[in-house]
Amino acid sequence: MQWCASAPGKTFEDEEGLVVYFSQGSGSTHLITEVAAFILEVLAMGPATTDELLHQIAIGADDITEQELQESVHELLEELQASELIEAA
Amino acid sequence: MVLLKDLNPDEFQHRLKHQGLRIRCGPYVYNLQSAEQKIIDGLSLLYADFEVILEETFADFHIAMRPSGWSQQLRGVVEFYWDGRCPMNIIEVRHSYAFLEWGMNWCVSIGSDEYLKLHAAVLEKNNKALIMPGLPGAGKSTLCAALTLSGWRLLSDEHALVPLHTGTVVPLCRPVSLKNESIDIIREFDSSAVLSQVAEETHKGRVAHMKADLAPNSHDATPVPTALMIFPQYEAGAEFSLRRKLKTEAFMFAGLHSFNYKLLGETGFDTMTQLMRSVDCFDLRYSSLEEALAAVNHLEAEVFKE
Numbered sequence: 001m002q003w004c005a006s007a008p009g010k011t012f013e014d015e016e017g018l019v020v021y022f023s024q025g026s027g028s029t030h031l032i033t034e035v036a037a038f039i040l041e042v043l044a045m046g047p048a049t050t051d052e053l054l055h056q057i058a059i060g061a062d063d064i065t066e067q068e069l070q071e072s073v074h075e076l077l078e079e080l081q082a083s084e085l086i087e088a089a
Numbered sequence: 090m091v092l093l094k095d096l097n098p099d100e101f102q103h104r105l106k107h108q109g110l111r112i113r114c115g116p117y118v119y120n121l122q123s124a125e126q127k128i129i130d131g132l133s134l135l136y137a138d139f140e141v142i143l144e145e146t147f148a149d150f151h152i153a154m155r156p157s158g159w160s161q162q163l164r165g166v167v168e169f170y171w172d173g174r175c176p177m178n179i180i181e182v183r184h185s186y187a188f189l190e191w192g193m194n195w196c197v198s199i200g201s202d203e204y205l206k207l208h209a210a211v212l213e214k215n216n217k218a219l220i221m222p223g224l225p226g227a228g229k230s231t232l233c234a235a236l237t238l239s240g241w242r243l244l245s246d247e248h249a250l251v252p253l254h255t256g257t258v259v260p261l262c263r264p265v266s267l268k269n270e271s272i273d274i275i276r277e278f279d280s281s282a283v284l285s286q287v288a289e290e291t292h293k294g295r296v297a298h299m300k301a302d303l304a305p306n307s308h309d310a311t312p313v314p315t316a317l318m319i320f321p322q323y324e325a326g327a328e329f330s331l332r333r334k335l336k337t338e339a340f341m342f343a344g345l346h347s348f349n350y351k352l353l354g355e356t357g358f359d360t361m362t363q364l365m366r367s368v369d370c371f372d373l374r375y376s377s378l379e380e381a382l383a384a385v386n387h388l389e390a391e392v393f394k395e
Contacts, residue, residue, distance in 0.1 A: 012362045018337040022358040027351065029358060031341045044274070 001050050003077065010087070013037075023085060030055040030083060035061075036076055037085040040085060047089040050077065094137035102129055104141075109151065111142035115261030115310045116250070117201075119193060120148035120365035123155060123185070125167060130284050132185035135264045135300045140308065150196040171196060187288040187296040190266060194247045197261070198348045204250040204259065205360040206348040211244035211258050212236050217316035217393045218258045219385070220249045220368065222343050228323025231271040232381055234299050238279040238383060242304040243273055244313065248348070253360050256367030263300035272297045274378060318343070318368040318386065318394050327376045331384050339370040 007025020019037040021030045030041075033056060042048055042056060054073055061069060080086045093101065093112065105128070106352045109120040112132075121132070142148075153170040156162040166179045169192045177194075180188045198206065209222040210233035213233055219241075222228035230246055231343040237243040244260040251258055265274055267284070272295060275282055283300035302308060340361055350357040369392050375381040 010358060010362075012337065012358075012365060013339055015338040016335055018335060019336050020340045020362075023380065024355060027354045029341070029350075031337060031342055 002047050003043055003053070003081075003086050004047040004089040005040060005051070006084055008044060009040060011037055013085050021085070026084060028083075031084065032078075032080075036080060037075075039073075039080065040048070041078065043086055050074070090140050091347060092137065092141060093139050093141050095131065096141060098133075101133070104130070105129060108145065109148070109153075110148075111148050112136060113140040113142060113308070114193075114263050115245075115257055115260070116136060117146065117149040117197065119196075120151045122151075122153035122168075123189070125182060125185045127186045127339055128154060128189055129284070131189070131298070133301050134283065135235070135285060135302070137300075140300050148350045150193070150200065152189070152192055152196065154180070154192075156191055163214060170319065171200075174306070175212070184288045184291050184296075186285060187266075187298070189292055190264060190298055193263065196247055197250075201354060202349050204252055205353060205364070207249035207251065207343050207350075208247070208342070208348060209249040209344045211249045211260075211262070211358055212241040213313050214241050214389055215393050216313060217389075218244060218313040218315040219319060219389065220258065220315060220343075221319050221321055222249075222346055223321050224346070226323075227321055228271075228375070228381075229321050230266055230268070230275055231323065231378065232321050232385070234265045234267060234271070234275050234282070234301070235270055235278055235378055235382055236385060237265065237299075237301050237303060238275070239386075242307060243301040247300065251315075251360055251364055252312060253353075253356055255312065256363045257316050257358070257388050258315055259312050260308075260310055262302050262307045264299045267299055269294045269298050275299060278378065279334050314394075315364060316369070317388060318370045319388070320370070320372050321381065322374045323376065323381075324374060325376055327374050329377065329380045330372070331388075332372050334370040334372045336365045336368075336370055339368075339395055340365050 010022045012020040099207045106124045109122040111120050154167050157168050165182045167179045209220050210229045212219045221229045246265040285298040287297045
């Protein structure tokens with residue numbers, strides 16, 4: 001499945017793992033994880049498939065099994081889609 | 090500059106009853122009209138050191154409190170008028186001063202969007218501002234009043250006015266609203282505190298207002314750089330705790346409890362971002378006012394010197 005960002009966004013980051021994300025499309029503000037922010041950053045550069053996102057996230061997540069990675073990223077993508085921050089391309 | 094206490098009582102009351110009394114509060118001018126004795130007494134006591142504008146020039150907010158006719162007069166109730174409209178329910182005369190104060194807050198809350206407006210108490214020391222957002226009942230007004238009586242300058246009891254794209258706040262010093270137990274706590278804390286007559290049985294319980302322009306520069310409206318954001322939470326019997334709060338969490342809380350963050354859209358986000366970069370954030374849970382004061386003063390000494 002291919003994904004794209006629903007609209008451009010802006011971020012505010014602290015040092016400890018959470019990111020405030022502002023959607024310039026809807027005007028909504030979300031508190032998201034660093035991984036979710038990474039996905040949005042990747043998609044801001046252009047559409048990407050679930051496998052491509054998994055591959056890029058896996059580079060920074062070396063202490064997790066492939067199955068755990070797949071499950072958590074799928075869940076995250078569903079949450080981002082439900083929040084209307086990403087959509088199927 | 091003419092202060093309210095400089096006006097002779099007849100002129101003060103004449104203006105208040107007829108053309109309106111223009112009072113400068115921070116960046117705003119209120120034009121107030123009323124013949125109610127509660128309001129005359131409250132303003133005389135708590136606004137004595139505020140500047141009054143004698144010319145009939147521009148006023149940001151035109152507020153009147155008066156009965157709409159004889160029937161209201163006979164029932165002992167008044168209406169709150171804002172620019173000629175009545176946006177609130179009728180008010181018992183005995184509550185009129187408390188409602189005037191709430192109404193003056195309300196005008197700022199919904200009537201101006203040239204600032205990012207956070208629901209927060211704001212104080213200043215050594216030209217650095219402390220912002221204290223808090224839900225109702227969190228104890229921010231009590232702590233704010235105690236700090237004001239302990240050498241801090243009150244910038245606002247209700248609104249942090251953040252000029253867009255800055256990390257500063259604009260002072261809007263007005264009396265501090267105290268409710269229920271807070272009234273006696275503050276009386277006990279400092280017997281010299283000047284409080285209005287208590288309005289009993291309002292929809293928020295017992296309410297009194299405290300004169301808060303105690304610093305020599307209380308009415309200086311120059312923006313103050315921000316340095317500290319504390320989220321107070323009073324809880325009877327709670328063990329004291331003070332912990333650093335993530336700025337991202339503080340951002341979300343302050344945004345959620347802002348009067349116009351969402352309305353300002355991207356400008357609101359950019360302004361909040363700039364504000365958050367300029368402050369250190371803490372959660373403060375307390376049951377003892379003295380402990381809370383000591384903690385805030387300690388943080389001020391640590392953070393403000395950086």
